[in-house]
Amino acid sequence: MHTGVLHDLITAVRLHTTLFAILISYLALVLYIGYRSTKKQKSLEDFFLAGRNVPWWAAGVSIITADMSAISYVGAPAWVFQKDLRLAAGLFLFPMFMVLVVYLFIPVMARLKLFTIYEYLEKRFGLPSRLLASLMFILIVVGRLAVVIYTTSLILSVITGLPLTLCIWVLAGVTATYTVLGGMEAVIWTDVMQFCVLVLGMVLILAVIVYAFGGHVGQIWRLAAQGGHTRMLDSDLFSFSLKTEVTLLGLIIGGAVTNVAMYGSDQVIVQRYLTTGSKSEMAKAVMFNGIVTLPVMGMLWLAGIGLAAYYAVHPALAATLTNPDQVVPHFITHALNPVVGGLIIAGIFAASMSTLSCGLNSLTTASMVDFYMRFREAASDDASAGEAALQADIAIARWSTLGWALVATVGAMFVDHLGTIIKAMGTINGFFVGPLLSVFLLGFLTTRANSFGAFGGAIIGTALTAVLAAMPVPWLPSALQPSSVLPISWLWYGPAGCLFTLIVGYLLSLMRPAPDPRTITPLTLTGLAATSNS
Numbered sequence: 265m266h267t268g269v270l271h272d273l274i275t276a277v278r279l280h281t282t283l284f285a286i287l288i289s290y291l292a293l294v295l296y297i298g299y300r301s302t303k304k305q306k307s308l309e310d311f312f313l314a315g316r317n318v319p320w321w322a323a324g325v326s327i328i329t330a331d332m333s334a335i336s337y338v339g340a341p342a343w344v345f346q347k348d349l350r351l352a353a354g355l356f357l358f359p360m361f362m363v364l365v366v367y368l369f370i371p372v373m374a375r376l377k378l379f380t381i382y383e384y385l386e387k388r389f390g391l392p393s394r395l396l397a398s399l400m401f402i403l404i405v406v407g408r409l410a411v412v413i414y415t416t417s418l419i420l421s422v423i424t425g426l427p428l429t430l431c432i433w434v435l436a437g438v439t440a441t442y443t444v445l446g447g448m449e450a451v452i453w454t455d456v457m458q459f460c461v462l463v464l465g466m467v468l469i470l471a472v473i474v475y476a477f478g479g480h481v482g483q484i485w486r487l488a489a490q491g492g493h494t495r496m497l498d499s500d501l502f503s504f505s506l507k508t509e510v511t512l513l514g515l516i517i518g519g520a521v522t523n524v525a526m527y528g529s530d531q532v533i534v535q536r537y538l539t540t541g542s543k544s545e546m547a548k549a550v551m552f553n554g555i556v557t558l559p560v561m562g563m564l565w566l567a568g569i570g571l572a573a574y575y576a577v578h579p580a581l582a583a584t585l586t587n588p589d590q591v592v593p594h595f596i597t598h599a600l601n602p603v604v605g606g607l608i609i610a611g612i613f614a615a616s617m618s619t620l621s622c623g624l625n626s627l628t629t630a631s632m633v634d635f636y637m638r639f640r641e642a643a644s645d646d647a648s649a650g651e652a653a654l655q656a657d658i659a660i661a662r663w664s665t666l667g668w669a670l671v672a673t674v675g676a677m678f679v680d681h682l683g684t685i686i687k688a689m690g691t692i693n694g695f696f697v698g699p700l701l702s703v704f705l706l707g708f709l710t711t712r713a714n715s716f717g718a719f720g721g722a723i724i725g726t727a728l729t730a731v732l733a734a735m736p737v738p739w740l741p742s743a744l745q746p747s748s749v750l751p752i753s754w755l756w757y758g759p760a761g762c763l764f765t766l767i768v769g770y771l772l773s774l775m776r777p778a779p780d781p782r783t784i785t786p787l788t789l790t791g792l793a794a795t796s797n798s
Contacts (some may be wrong), residue, residue, distance in 0.1 A: 281667035286606035293457070312718035318452050323545075324552030326455040326538045329462070329561060331526070335415050337462065337615040338592045340561065341469075344568025345575075346588045352565045355558060361523040362554030366547045368708060369528035371789065377726035379626030379633045381534045381704075387705040388714040388787045391638075396722060397700060398634035401531055402627060404696050406668070409623045409676030416616040417676065419593045423609060432607035432676050439620040440669035444662045451621045452539060458614035465611020466563040468604055469595070473570035475749070487573035494569060506752040510668025518755035521762050525697035527553075529704055532626040536796075570596060620672075627668040628661055636660070699725040706769050711784045713769060716776045721769020728768075729761035 311757055318326075343351060372384055382401070386394035399480065417431035424431075443451060477484050488494050503511050527550065529532050537549040575582040580598075585594050592612075595708050596605045637657075706713035706721070752760075785791040 272428075276506050282601075286603070286610055288312065288546050308736040316539055318539035319554060320537075320540050320548040322452055322456055322546040323537050323540050323554065324551035325459045326539075326618075326622070327527075327549060327553040328557055329455040329459050329615065330532055330536055330622035332462065332560075332619060335412060337465075337564070338415070338419065339589070340564035341550035341568035341571055342591050343588045344493055344565055345591045348493055349545050349569075350496055350498070350501050350510040350563060351515075352561075353496055353501065353510075354519045355561050355565070356615055357516060357519055358523065358557055359551070359554040360529065361520055362550050362771050363528045364520065364524045366550055367535075367705070368524065368789070369591060370537075370543060370546045370550065372708065372787075373538060374546055375533070378538065380531050381529055381638075382531070382630065382634050384787070385703065385718070386746075387708065388784070389713075389718040391705075393608075393715055393718045393722070394634060394701065396719060397529075397703060398531075398695060400700060400722075400726075402630055405532060405623050405627055406675065408637070409627075409672035410554070410678075410747050412616050412619050412623075413672060413676035417613060419590070420609070422593050423605070429677070432673060435616065436620070436669055436673040436676070439617045440624060440666055443621045443624045443669070444521045444665045451625050452536075454621065455618045458618045459645045461614040462611040462618075463560065463563075465608040465614075466560070466567060468608055468611075469567050470563060472600060472604060473567075473574050474570070478520060478572060484570055484758045486572040487576045491572055491576060493572040494771065495598075506756055510752045510755065511753070514753055514755035518753075518757075521701060522697050525701035525758065525762075529700050531630050532622050535626050535629060568593075574634075587706055620669075624665050624668050624672075628664045631664055631668070632657075632661055686792055696726070696761075698729060698758040698763075701758075702762045702765035702769060705766065706773075707787065708789045709789060711781050712775050712778055713773045714779050717769045717771070717773025720772045721765045724768045725761055725765030728764045729757060730756065732760050734757050 369381070373381065376384060376387070378384060380396045382398040385397050413432055413436050417428055417435055419427040420426065420431045429633065484496060492771065500508055501510065501512050504513060505511070506514075508514075519740070537546045540546050540549055574583070574595070575591070581598055584598065585591060596608055601606070603675060632678050702725060703722050706718055
């Protein structure tokens with residue numbers, strides 16, 4: 265078996281010498297950055313938050329790359345290639361969603377100097393709410409990383425001919441190595457480099473397509489329009505039906521709930537701007553992300569337009585495309601020279617490695633801070649703690665990172681139906697973010713909500729949203745499945761979960777005594793504002 269894998273590797277290298285030279289050089293540089301960052305770690309704050317000394321612009325770039333992967337890098341163009349631009353209409357609302365994050369979450373995180381956002385929930389509602397939220401985060405991110413590893417490895421396997429299993433272990437192994445060695449500092453600065461690489465890949469795709477049409481951008485747009493791919497502001501977009509997949513109302517409300525929850529209560533994202541250390545720097549990082557994401561995602565949508573036009577005038581090439589979701593790797597394999605293809609594949613790798621490294625570091629932070637360090641009696645991470653104790657904690661953090669990498673990699677080995685898994689992940693994200701956001705809103709906006717209401721509301725709200733999101737029930741016939749009884753667009757899963765949890769959580773809170781306002785008010789937005797002005 266080992267001889268067969270080695271033979272496949274040698275054959276692939278011979279066929280794609282230039283491509284592999286680019287990839288190996290890129291991976292070597294990433295590992296070097298991780299090694300250089302190892303010497304700067306003297307505390308857990310250094311390992312988890314890079315000492316809270318990261319420039320706001322670097323944190324902003326890291327936020328962008330943390331939310332991108334091969335799924336978005338390949339999936340966004342594939343969406344337009346198969347459908348249209350209606351989903352892209354929500355992109356222009358993104359900066360406004362970031363303003364909500366700045367207003368709701370950053371005042372709390374800046375004042376409390378948190379390691380994880382879930383520490384706030386213990387201060388406001390008690391330990392059970394903190395552990396529940398952190399556990400929900402851990403489960404969703406492990407699944408997300410497994411899908412990212414599988415998706416990227418499948419693309420690499422299709423392009424190079426290497427065995428899928430080998431691609432999975434190489435991608436996960438390299439990413440885990442520099443994350444284990446360098447901690448958050450390595451993650452941030454490799455994110456900056458990887459952002460440049462992934463943007464270069466997008467530019468190259470667009471440049472190749474425009475060059476193929478002799479620079480006639482209008483012709484590209486007309487060809488794509490003939491297939492309906494440029495459709496955006498049509499009657500369906502302005503529909504008020506909850507069943508219509510993409511509507512303007514769904515993009516506004518669903519986008520607000522999903523993005524505010526992801527960028528305010530998802531530790532993978534939050535940990536990026538916690539590295540800056542001050543309220544103003546955090547706000548700058550978030551808004552930088554909100555503005556720069558527009559052209560980055562815009563290029564991906566435009567790539568879908570270009571690919572639709574390119575394949576329209578190359579019917580023989582289109583006939584060899586068996587899976588429209590794989591249009592980007594298919595285009596790389598069949599239409600580009602090895603140098604350009606290698607750079608674009610490096611961009612795909614960059615997007616996925618950023619997502620993986622951010623996810624691994626945040627999983628380690630949540631598991632250690634919210635569970636291990638919360639329940640152990642050991643030296644604290646301050647000047648009075650012994651050097652040996654601090655180094656022991658850093659060693660545990662590194663082993664924890666490696667452990668989560670192994671779990672996600674093993675999970676990727678069992679992802680055998682890409683389309684189904686992506687749909688399932690989208691559904692899980694949909695009903696996860698709404699309840700989680702509501703727990704924080706109950707803490708930020710009211711002094712009446714208590715631990716009983718927050719904990720019970722999160723559980724019941726998640727369960728109700730799972731039913732609404734059409735999660736299949738094995739023992740029910742197809743006619744009685746939730747998707748048949750009450751079909752709604754996936755854009756409404758987040759708002760529904762948010763509303764369910766807010767109502768149930770507040771009503772349950774009324775069943776128990778109100779918490780002491782003197783201890784609760786300082787943890788609300790009103791109390792924080794009063795403290796800041798005093």
